[in-house]
Amino acid sequence: MTVPAFNSVAWFEFGTDQPEKVKEFYGELFDWNYVLNTNTPGVTYHSVMPPGAQQPAGGVWESEGKFPNYAIFYVVVQDVAATVERAGELGAEVLMEPVSDSAGFTFARLRDTAGNHFGVFSAPAP
Numbered sequence: 825m826t827v828p829a830f831n832s833v834a835w836f837e838f839g840t841d842q843p844e845k846v847k848e849f850y851g852e853l854f855d856w857n858y859v860l861n862t863n864t865p866g867v868t869y870h871s872v873m874p875p876g877a878q879q880p881a882g883g884v885w886e887s888e889g890k891f892p893n894y895a896i897f898y899v900v901v902q903d904v905a906a907t908v909e910r911a912g913e914l915g916a917e918v919l920m921e922p923v924s925d926s927a928g929f930t931f932a933r934l935r936d937t938a939g940n941h942f943g944v945f946s947a948p949a950p
Contacts, residue, residue: 828900835898835945836872836882842893843870843886858884863927896933898943904930907944911936 828834840846847870850856858870861883868888871880887893901907904922911934912918919941920933928948935941 830900830902832900833897834900835943837885837894837896837898837943838883839885839887839891839894839896841887841889843868843884846884863925863929865926894941896941896943898931898945901944901946904932904944904946908932908934911944 838846847856847858850872851858855875857873857875859873859880861869861871861880863869868886870884870886872882872884874881908918908922915937917935918932919935920931922930922932924930929945931943931945933941933943
């Protein structure tokens with residue numbers, strides 16, 4: 825298993841009110857499989873498993889129409905709060921303050937100075 829380098833794109837996510845269409849399209853296109861993730865209560869989230877992968881590479885979040893559809897990437901960082909603070913200093917807008925799930929992952933969402941939506945996350949210590 826390869827551990828992604830800090831400050832590299834290491835996750836992607838689709839937020840959608842049509843999860844079956846998203847899963848079918850990308851499943852057919854890239855031969856992805858999906859596993860229901862239960863780390864965040866109240867959220868229906870399917871982890872994306874690329875062919876031959878030992879760990880998920882992204883996810884599909886079922887919005888149930890509660891927010892607009894999107895596709896974003898996440899960069900793995902050492903310290904989410906520090907990265908969010910630095911991004912703000914550089915002019916980014918914080919869309920979602922840092923939060924942690926029950927598995928110990930911490931993540932936040934930002935909008936860069938050109939208006940692009942992206943995320944940052946950190947993994948729990950091994």
